[in-house]
Amino acid sequence: xxxxxxxxxxxxxxxxxxxxxxxxxxxxxxxxxxxxxxxxxxxxxxxxxxxxxxxxxxxxxxxxxxxxxxxxxxxxxxxxxxxxxxxxxxxxxxxxxxxxxxxxxxxxxxxxxxxxxxxxxxxxxxxxxxxxxxxxxxxxxxxxxxxxxxxxxxxxxxxxxxxxxxxxxxxxxxxxxxxxxxxxxxxxxxxxxxxxxxxxxxxxxxxxxxxxxxxxxxxxxxxxxxxxxxxxxxxxxxxxxxxxxxxxxxxxxxxxxxxxxxxxxxxxxxxxxxxxxxxxxxxxxxxxxxxxxxxxxxxxxxxxxxxxxxxxxxxxxxxxxxxxxxxxxxxxxxxxxxxxxxxxxxxxxxxxxxxxxxxxxxxxxxxxxxxxxxxxxxxxxxxxxxxxxxxxxxxxxxxxxxxxxxxxxxxxxxxxxxxxxxxxxxxxxxxxxxxxxxxxxxxxxxxxxxxxxxxxxx
Numbered sequence: 050x051x052x053x054x055x056x057x058x059x060x061x062x063x064x065x066x067x068x069x070x071x072x073x074x075x076x077x078x079x080x081x082x083x084x085x086x087x088x089x090x091x092x093x094x095x096x097x098x099x100x101x102x103x104x105x106x107x108x109x110x111x112x113x114x115x116x117x118x119x120x121x122x123x124x125x126x127x128x129x130x131x132x133x134x135x136x137x138x139x140x141x142x143x144x145x146x147x148x149x150x151x152x153x154x155x156x157x158x159x160x161x162x163x164x165x166x167x168x169x170x171x172x173x174x175x176x177x178x179x180x181x182x183x184x185x186x187x188x189x190x191x192x193x194x195x196x197x198x199x200x201x202x203x204x205x206x207x208x209x210x211x212x213x214x215x216x217x218x219x220x221x222x223x224x225x226x227x228x229x230x231x232x233x234x235x236x237x238x239x240x241x242x243x244x245x246x247x248x249x250x251x252x253x254x255x256x257x258x259x260x261x262x263x264x265x266x267x268x269x270x271x272x273x274x275x276x277x278x279x280x281x282x283x284x285x286x287x288x289x290x291x292x293x294x295x296x297x298x299x300x301x302x303x304x305x306x307x308x309x310x311x312x313x314x315x316x317x318x319x320x321x322x323x324x325x326x327x328x329x330x331x332x333x334x335x336x337x338x339x340x341x342x343x344x345x346x347x348x349x350x351x352x353x354x355x356x357x358x359x360x361x362x363x364x365x366x367x368x369x370x371x372x373x374x375x376x377x378x379x380x381x382x383x384x385x386x387x388x389x390x391x392x393x394x395x396x397x398x399x400x401x402x403x404x405x406x407x408x409x410x411x412x413x414x415x416x417x418x419x420x421x422x423x424x425x426x427x428x429x430x431x432x433x434x435x436x437x438x439x440x441x442x443x444x445x446x447x448x449x450x451x452x453x454x455x456x457x458x459x460x461x462x463x464x465x466x467x468x469x470x471x472x473x474x475x476x477x478x479x480x481x482x483x484x485x486x487x488x489x490x491x492x493x494x495x496x497x498x499x500x501x502x503x504x505x506x507x
Contacts, residue, residue: 058275062243066236073232095125096146096192099207100153102128103162103197106205107154127208134196134204140165146192154197165194250274254282261289307348314341362506365393365432366425368403372410373423381414387425393432394506397483402503405479405487408472409436409499416440417496427505431485434501439494448489452477476501 102121109117114130121128146164156162197205250273272279318337324330366388373385387393395402413421417438424435443451450456454474473487480487485503492498 058247059244062247063240066239066243069239070229070232070236074229095209096149097153098126099192099195100150102126102207103150103156103195103205104154106130106197106199107156111201125210127210129206130199131204131206134163135194135206137163137165137194140167140193143192146195150195150197156197161198163196164192166191167193247274250278250282254278254285258285261292303348307344310344311341314344360396361399363395363397363399363402365395365402365434365503366390368399369406369410369423369425369434372403372406376410376414376421381421382419383410383414383421383423385423385425390425390427392427392505393425395432395483395485395503396506397503398479401479402483405476405501406434406436408476409434409501412472413438413440413497413499428502430505432503432505436499436501437492437494438496439492440496442491442496443489445491451489452487 098121105117105121106114118128118130143164143166146166147162150162150164151157154162191209193209195207197207199205272282314337318334321330321333321337324333370385370388373383376383410421410423413423413436417440419439421439422435422437424433424437426433426435447456452473454471456474477487480501480503483503485501487499487501490498490500
């Protein structure tokens, strides 16, 4: 089995189940055909049993009859001895069965044996239309009740049991189509169970890959299943280890670049401050400050995929309220709703999340014409922060692109209006690291509407 591939295993399960269905169906069909081909006495074994009981009771000692009754009573026949014959109401006397019982028992008394059948047993192998019209050849009826007068004058009553206490005799007599349907369900169940067993290692591998965040390799279970799945498991494990190694090297490289660049920029700023011409000195210092801000932002974005996210309870209403208050203190027309929400708590890094909302609220204040609205709310198992402005908005075709690094809706590349193009990219990066999302929509006022959704703290 270790050398058989996934497709081969599934085919084996399917073929095995279908083979079982074919064999079982063939066996049942042969059994039913053998029953139909037997002579009358074999097709109605109850008649032979009834004749045997009659002969046994006739020749037995009357004192032993109760014990014999207990022995012969079963799932097919019920036997009892009474003083008077029963009233066979609703039954039809069957002379053919009586003649057969006479021959089997060797009893010559024509009045000693009576056999009755029921209307439902009277016709066999005749179509419904013929049965309704009363045409067609009359078939031999099945035994429903037989009476036998014992030598002491008492009456032996033998009646057939149509409803068995055991399901097996009933099941074996059902048509082949029913068995095919039942066995088809069994086969489908076997295929499902077999396929689930073969695909279980693949499901576990999928869960491990979904949990992988690039910081530590997800330990998968020992390779199991088909050779393809075992090789895939080993390849994914090796890939995760390579990614973790590359991310660690990247983090070290980012730290080194950040340290070296800031060292050189500090030196350049000190030299620029020594320039005697004020106008030239101020322009050079502004350029160095802009370069420093750009490098800090770029390195922060690059570092975000390599750094872990701290996990502690964070009240979104509190950190959003602080940002709104700071902008309001600077004269911005900004409103906040949902500050009183008490269950807007998430698990994450408060500093990183505050950076997200500072960026969104800052953009709304910068691009809004007259007002900005911020809302905090709880939506089921998630917390949401909505920031709306009445500015020019974000075109629908660009609402996904604005979260890409260095993408700006404002094309002038002016630092006063366009920024670096990394703010929303960093915000999305932080939100996704917390298991959340951030989307851009159209506000009712025509401006931009940014929605941050984070999983609530359980």
